[in-house]
Every structure is written in structure tokens, then in C-alpha cells.
Amino acid sequence: MAGVDYLADERNKAEFDVNEMKIVWAGSRHAFELSDRISRLVASDPAFRKDNRPMLSRKELFKNTLRKTAHAWKRINELRLTEEEANKLRFYVDEPAFADLHWGMFVPAIKGQGTDEQHQKWLPLAYKMQIIGCYAQTELGHGSNVQGLETTATFDPQTDEFIIHSPTLTSSKWWPGGLGKVSTHAVVYARLITDGKDHGVHGFIVQLRSLDDHSPLPGIIVGDIGMKFGNGAYNTMDNGVLRFDHVRIPRNQMLMRVSQVTREGKYKQSNVPRQLVYGTMVYVRQVIVSDASYALSRAVCIATRYSCVRRQFGSQNGGAETQVIDYKTQQNRLFPLLASAYAFRFVSEWLKWLYTDVMQRLQANDFSTLPEAHACTAGLKSLTTSATADGIEECRKLCGGHGYLCSSGLPELFAVYVPACTYEGDNTVLLLQVARFLMKTVSQLGSGKKPVGTISYMEQAEHLMKCRCEVQRAEDWLKPSVILEVFEARATRMSVACAQNLSKFANPEEGFSELLADLVEAAIAHCQLIVVSKFIEKLRQDIPGKGVKQVLGMLCNIYALHILHKNLGDFVSTGCITSKQASLANEQLRSLYSQVRPNAVALVDSFNYTDHFLGSVLGRYDGNVYPNLYEEAWKDPLNDSVVPDGYHEYIRPILKQQLRTARL
Numbered sequence: 001m002a003g004v005d006y007l008a009d010e011r012n013k014a015e016f017d018v019n020e021m022k023i024v025w026a027g028s029r030h031a032f033e034l035s036d037r038i039s040r041l042v043a044s045d046p047a048f049r050k051d052n053r054p055m056l057s058r059k060e061l062f063k064n065t066l067r068k069t070a071h072a073w074k075r076i077n078e079l080r081l082t083e084e085e086a087n088k089l090r091f092y093v094d095e096p097a098f099a100d101l102h103w104g105m106f107v108p109a110i111k112g113q114g115t116d117e118q119h120q121k122w123l124p125l126a127y128k129m130q131i132i133g134c135y136a137q138t139e140l141g142h143g144s145n146v147q148g149l150e151t152t153a154t155f156d157p158q159t160d161e162f163i164i165h166s167p168t169l170t171s172s173k174w175w176p177g178g179l180g181k182v183s184t185h186a187v188v189y190a191r192l193i194t195d196g197k198d199h200g201v202h203g204f205i206v207q208l209r210s211l212d213d214h215s216p217l218p219g220i221i222v223g224d225i226g227m228k229f230g231n232g233a234y235n236t237m238d239n240g241v242l243r244f245d246h247v248r249i250p251r252n253q254m255l256m257r258v259s260q261v262t263r264e265g266k267y268k269q270s271n272v273p274r275q276l277v278y279g280t281m282v283y284v285r286q287v288i289v290s291d292a293s294y295a296l297s298r299a300v301c302i303a304t305r306y307s308c309v310r311r312q313f314g315s316q317n318g319g320a321e322t323q324v325i326d327y328k329t330q331q332n333r334l335f336p337l338l339a340s341a342y343a344f345r346f347v348s349e350w351l352k353w354l355y356t357d358v359m360q361r362l363q364a365n366d367f368s369t370l371p372e373a374h375a376c377t378a379g380l381k382s383l384t385t386s387a388t389a390d391g392i393e394e395c396r397k398l399c400g401g402h403g404y405l406c407s408s409g410l411p412e413l414f415a416v417y418v419p420a421c422t423y424e425g426d427n428t429v430l431l432l433q434v435a436r437f438l439m440k441t442v443s444q445l446g447s448g449k450k451p452v453g454t455i456s457y458m459e460q461a462e463h464l465m466k467c468r469c470e471v472q473r474a475e476d477w478l479k480p481s482v483i484l485e486v487f488e489a490r491a492t493r494m495s496v497a498c499a500q501n502l503s504k505f506a507n508p509e510e511g512f513s514e515l516l517a518d519l520v521e522a523a524i525a526h527c528q529l530i531v532v533s534k535f536i537e538k539l540r541q542d543i544p545g546k547g548v549k550q551v552l553g554m555l556c557n558i559y560a561l562h563i564l565h566k567n568l569g570d571f572v573s574t575g576c577i578t579s580k581q582a583s584l585a586n587e588q589l590r591s592l593y594s595q596v597r598p599n600a601v602a603l604v605d606s607f608n609y610t611d612h613f614l615g616s617v618l619g620r621y622d623g624n625v626y627p628n629l630y631e632e633a634w635k636d637p638l639n640d641s642v643v644p645d646g647y648h649e650y651i652r653p654i655l656k657q658q659l660r661t662a663r664l
């Protein structure tokens with residue numbers, strides 16, 4: 001029945017002001033209004049339809065993405081959208097496309113690594129999309145090990161040019177999004193060679209295709225790397241392969257903010273750290289943390305609404321069966337994910353602030369916070385994307401069999417999302433960067449160098465190494481100071497244990513290699529502490545709206561206690577808590593699930609997702625799942641005819657044969 005809200009009872013149970021929570025989730029009233037307006041704009045435009053994606057062939061899918069991207073660009077210009085609005089529009093269109101890399105990596109790479117002159121030349125062209133660019137770093141042979149890249153950029157002083165060359169098969173650029181079929185230009189990372197000397201990896205702007213007919217320029221071989229995981233999903237993106245055969249570019253197309261090559265071929269370094277060459281990755285990792293909260297919240301929204309609609313067992317006297325959300329097992333799987341979505345949202349807001357702060361400092365030649373920004377973006381990218389990928393799959397399972405249908409939206413969400421664990425740095429490799437940062441910090445304790453920012457808790461290392469958790473009753477676990485101290489103690493003890501074990505090796509690098517698995521765990525403990533502490537910090541702010549702060553407090557405690565429960569081995573073995581305190585934490589967790597239960601649907605409504613964006617029959621706002629699931633099935637092309645194509649060739653002969661056998 002149209003217009004009936006099957007989730008109305010659930011919505012009536014809410015104990016907080018949903019409209020105020022929507023503003024908290026969005027970040028501000030301005031962000032909420034903008035998001036709300038743009039998401040409706042996209043949802044109401046038939047050109048942005050996306051429910052047919054799983055049915056399309058790769059070619060159809062890709063052309064469809066080109067059409068949508070062109071339509072989005074047209075609307076952005078017609079409506080004179082601001083950069084913020086245009087980014088939101090692309091977000092709600094919800095289809096990975098070359099434009100993500102153009103705006104998300106090509107433009108930031110030029111901004112971050114180019115000189116003022118290079119900005120003046122290239123940015124206006126890129127802003128108007130008169131050129132389209134991608135970020136060509138990874139090669140067939142090397143992705144994680146950026147210093148191992150093989151592409152060369154050799155300076156030719158005769159002609160004042162660089163010669164870009166792919167000396168081996170493994171030096172072929174491989175993976176860059178937007179490269180395969182669309183980009184006219186790329187920021188290419190290559191080893192800079194002047195006068196026979198290798199100066200390591202630097203960025204260069206290289207034109208790949210003609211601006212007249214789109215054909216590859218001489219010396220360039222370029223194409224798509226082929227079909228990826230899942231139908232539809234990330235196959236809207238033309239991840240590409242690229243080879244150079246002595247391609248010449250003018251000297252002024254080397255991005256020269258960090259280092260320069262003079263007309264005479266002299267290599268000079270500016271007064272800035274060479275790691276700024278990696279700056280675009282720091283920027284995107286920060287964006288990816290924010291994306292994690294959105295992807296996880298989508299899956300959680302679908303699973304929560306459907307868990308309220310779905311009933312199994314427990315009917316008494318012919319009454320309704322139990323809503324599956326009322327099973328404690330369902331709550332124990334779902335509510336920590338709901339809490340994680342909020343936790344990741346808040347930590348990503350903080351990370352955005354950190355990134356902006358670092359950028360402002362860099363402008364003033366203050367590079368002191370760069371290592372911490374690198375560790376935080378790398379670590380949180382790793383933590384949040386791994387948890388989100390696992391969380392989406394868990395949400396699929398929480399929806400039982402129907403979760404496996406494409407119309408649930410979950411298979412595609414999972415397939416699109418999982419590469420986030422790999423791109424912008426493999427998650428394990430990134431955690432090892434955090435571990436290096438931690439080991440450096442521990443080694444400097446007592447040297448007079450004060451740990452600052454997210455690592456400042458290590459200043460109390462002496463106390464944290466021996467403190468005892470004061471929890472005696474389950475309610476004691478609700479105290480933020482208790483949770484913080486326990487997480488700080490665990491992180492400190494795990495890092496210090498690694499450092500002590502490292503010191504037993506004569507060769508530190510050998511020790512690091514041997515202890516990789518422990519180091520990764522110490523890094524995770526540190527990152528989880530950051531997420532918990534930023535959630536607690538958020539709750540210290542003034543948060544208006546009836547019941548909003550209270551319900552966020554419940555989610556914060558669920559996030560922390562669930563992490564504690566899942567990592568009991570760490571907490572107990574490092575002596576941070578006793579097994580009795582662990583069981584009290586579990587008791588408190590169960591009680592928190594009961595408190596959150598009536599608020600569950602309202603908490604996912606607060607994400608303010610349109611049905612278009614969710615793209616899920618199971619997650620529909622009105623909860624009217626079954627008739628729509630039924631209707632959706634009939635739309636499958638297999639149901640276009642009653643007797644399937646192939647019946648006469650393949651089914652009938654078998655049946656006839658069986659008939660003959662049966663007669664015998």
C-alpha cells in the first residue's frame with residue numbers, strides 16, 4: 001500500500017530528537033541543508049538512475065557512467081554549484097568514475113606539489129575540465145614500495161625536456177583510475193635522473209591523449225586493465241595501463257614545489273621535506289576515512305531497518321513473530337556497527353580538521369606536525385576501511401538470504417567498497433607506518449622530546465605501564481576516564497613491549513621484520529584509542545536536542561566496550577584489566593544494547609539517506625519490503641519470457657532423454 005510507513009512504530013519509540021541528530025551527523029546545519037538539498041536533487045533526476053547496474057555489460061556500464069558524469073557536469077554548471085555542492089552531487093550520484101580521480105587526486109597533486117606558475121597554467125584548465133587528469137603512480141611491479149618505481153624521467157639539457165620512459169614490463173603504470181579510457185593528462189610518478197644521477201621519485205604532468213580526437217600521443221600505449229571484482233560495482237571505473245616509449249615533455253612539467261631542475265640540469269631541493277611528494281596520498285586517505293563512515297552507515301541503515309521488518313520464530317497464540325532485531329545475537333552484531341559508523345564519522349571530522357591545520361602550518365613552513373598527520377591518516381584509513389569492509393559483509397549476513405540479492409544493495413556496496421582496503425596504501429603496509437611512528441616515539445621517551453597530539457598519552461607512560469583499572473561494577477565502565485585510561489594503558493603497553501623486543505636485535509630492521517605481526521597489533525591498539533578518544537571529545541562539546549547527547553553516549557560506550565570485548569586477549573594479557581572486569585564490561589554492553597534498541601531506526605534515519613542513495617529494497621524508508629522485493633524479481637531480464645532462451649537447445653533434449661529412459 002503506497003504511503004504507509006511500516007516502520008512508524010519503530011520511529012515512535014525514539015527517545016531523541018532525530019532532526020537535531022541529523023545535524024550532528026552532517027557536521028553542521030549548513031552541511032545538513034546542503035546535503036539534504038543535493039541528495040534530493042540527484043534522487044529526483046531520472047538520469048541518475050542506478051538500479052540497472054548489475055544487469056549491464058562492462059561496455060554498457062562504462063558508457064552509462066560517461067553519460068552520468070557528463071550530465072552531472074552539465075547540472076553543476078547550469079546550477080552554478082559551489083565546489084562543496086559539486087562534490088556532494090558527485091557523492092550522491094554514487095558511481096565511481098574518472099571524475100573522482102580528476103578532482104580527488106589530479107587537481108590536489110598539482111595544487112600540493114606544483115609551483116605558483118604551474119598552478120596558474122594547469123589549474124584553470126583542470127577546473128573547467130578542458131583537460132582531464134589522473135594519478136599515475138602504481139606500476140605492474142610496485143605499488144606499496146613507492147621508492148621501487150621504475151618509470152624514468154631523464155633530463156635532456158640539449159632540449160630542456162624530460163624523457164619519460166618505461167624501461168621494463170613491470171614499470172608499466174597499472175591501476176590508475178580514469179587512465180584507461182578517459183584521461184587526457186596524468187600526474188606521473190617517475191625516477192628523476194639528471195646527469196646520470198637518480199634523485200628518486202618525483203611527479204610530472206604528462207599529456208597522454210590528443211585534445212582533438214582523444215588518440216594516444218606518440219610513444220604512449222594506454223588501455224583498461226580489465227574487469228574487476230563484482231558485476232557493476234567498481235567496473236564503472238577505467239583503471240588503466242600505461243607505457244611510455246621515450247616521451248618528451250618540457251622541463252616545466254615537473255612538479256617543482258619540493259625540488260627543481262634548473263635549465264642547466266642542476267637538481268635543487270626547496271626548504272621543505274621530500275615527503276610532500278606523498279602529500280596527495282595524505283589528503284585522499286583523510287577523505288577515505290570520511291567515506292568509510294558513509295559506506296558503513298549505508299549498510300547499517302539497510303540492516304537495521306530490515307531487521308525491524310523481518311520476523312522469525314516466537315509467535316505465541318497466533319500473534320506476530322519476533323522482529324529479528326530483538327535477538328541479542330542480532331544486536332551484538334549490528335549495534336557495534338551502528339556505533340562504529342558514528343565513531344568513524346566523528347573521527348573523520350577531527351581528521352579533516354587535523355589535515356587543514358597541517359596544511360596551514362605547511363604554508364608557514366612549519367613541518368613539525370607532518371609525521372603525526374601521516375601516521376593518523378595512514379592508521380585511521382587502515383582501521384576504518386578494514387572495519388567497514390567487514391561490517392558491510394556482516395550487514396549482508398544480518399539480512400539473511402535476501403541480503404544476497406542485488407536488490408538489497410549490499411553485494412554491490414561490498415564489491416565497490418573492498419578495494420578501499422588496498423588502494424591509497426595496503427592496510428597492513430599503512431599500519432606498519434604507524435608502528436614505525438610509535439617505535440620512534442617510545443625510543444624518544446625520557447629524551448626531553450615531548451610526545452604531542454594523538455600520541456601525547458605516552459607522556460604518562462610510566463603511570464600507564466603500571467596503573468590498575470578501577471572498575472568494580474558494570475556501571476563503572478560508563479565512565480569516560482576509565483575507558484580512556486584502559487585504552488591508553490593497552491596501547492602504551494603493546495608499543496613498549498614491541499620496543500623492548502626490538503631492542504633485543506642487534507639490527508633494528510631485522511628486528512622490525514621479525515616482529516611485524518606484533519607491531520601491526522600495537523598500531524591497531526593506538527588507532528582504536530584515537531577513535532575512542534575523539535568520540536569522547538565529541539561528547540564533551542555542547543550538543544543540543546532532546547536526548548541526542550545521551551544516545552550518542554550509549555553509542556560511544558558500545559563502540560569502546562565492543563572493541564574491548566573483541567580484543568580481550570590484549571587487555572587482559574597486558575594486565576590492563578582482569579577477567580572479572582572483562583565480564584562486567586560484557587554485562588554493561590548487553591545493557592547498552594537494550595537501551596539503544598528503541599532508538600535504532602531513528603539512529604539510522606539520522607543519516608538522512610534518500611531511497612535512491614541507499615539503493616536497497618530491504619532498507620526502504622517505509623519498510624515496505626516484501627511487495628517491492630517481489631516486484632523487483634519480475635524485473636530481472638530472465639523473467640522477460642516465461643520459457644527461457646535455451647530451452648529448446650539445452651533443457652528439452654535432457655527432458656526428452658529422461659522420458660525415453662523412464663519408458664525403458
Ligand SMILES: CCCCCCCCCC/C=C\CCC/C=C/C(=O)SCCNC(=O)CCNC(=O)[C@H](O)C(C)(C)COP(=O)(O)OP(=O)(O)OC[C@H]1O[C@@H](n2cnc3c(N)ncnc32)[C@H](O)[C@@H]1OP(=O)(O)O
Nearest residue numbers: 087100103104137143144146147275278287374423424425
Ligand atoms: C573533496 C573532493 C573529493 C573528491 C573525491 C576524492 C576521491 C577519493 C575517494 C577515493 C575513492 C577511490 C579512489 C581510489 C584511488 C586510489 C588511488 C591510489 O591508490 S594512488 C596510489 C597510492 N599508493 C600508495 O598509497 C602507496 C603506499 N606506499 C606509501 O605510501 C609509501 O611508500 C610508504 C608509506 C609505504 C613508505 O615507504 P618507505 O619506507 O619506502 O618510505 P620512504 O623511504 O619513501 O619514506 C620514509 C619516511 O617518509 C615518511 N612518510 C611516508 N609516507 C609519508 C606521507 N604520505 N606523508 C608524510 N611522511 C611520509 C615515513 O614516515 C618515513 O619517515 P621517517 O621520519 O624517515 O621515519
Ligand SMILES: Cc1cc2nc3c(=O)[nH]c(=O)nc-3n(C[C@H](O)[C@H](O)[C@H](O)COP(=O)(O)OP(=O)(O)OC[C@H]3O[C@@H](n4cnc5c(N)ncnc54)[C@H](O)[C@@H]3O)c2cc1C
Nearest residue numbers: 135136137138142143144175176177419422423424425428
Ligand atoms: C580499485 C583500485 C584503484 C586504484 N587506483 C589507483 C590510482 O588511481 N592510482 C595509482 O597510482 N594506484 C592506484 N591503485 C593501486 C593501489 O594504490 C595499490 O594497489 C596499493 O597501493 C597496494 O599496492 P600493491 O598492489 O603493490 O600491493 P602489494 O604491496 O603487492 O601487496 C601484496 C601483499 O603484500 C603485503 N606487503 C607488501 N609490502 C609489505 C611489507 N613491507 N610488509 C608486510 N607486508 C607487505 C601486503 O600487505 C599485501 O598483503 C588502485 C588499486 C585498486 C585496487
